[in-house]
Amino acid sequence: MLLWSIIMAAGAVLSYFVSQYIAVATFVIWLILFLRMFILMLRKLFKNIKLNS
Numbered sequence: 001m002l003l004w005s006i007i008m009a010a011g012a013v014l015s016y017f018v019s020q021y022i023a024v025a026t027f028v029i030w031l032i033l034f035l036r037m038f039i040l041m042l043r044k045l046f047k048n049i050k051l052n053s
Contacts, residue, residue, distance in 0.1 A: 004030055 011026025 004034060007033070 007026055007030045011023050011030070014026070015021075015023035
């Protein structure tokens with residue numbers, strides 16, 4: 001969770017100083033990481049459910 005906040009904060013600061021496109025790029029990176037971690041959590045959950053049944 002802290003990693004996601006750091007990425008968004010860095011994107012906000014860089015977009016203020018460099019370009020607004022940096023904010024879009026950091027949002028895309030954040031979204032990819034978020035979905036990757038979410039899918040991994042779902043796989044682990046379903047793996048545990050399969051083992052228990």
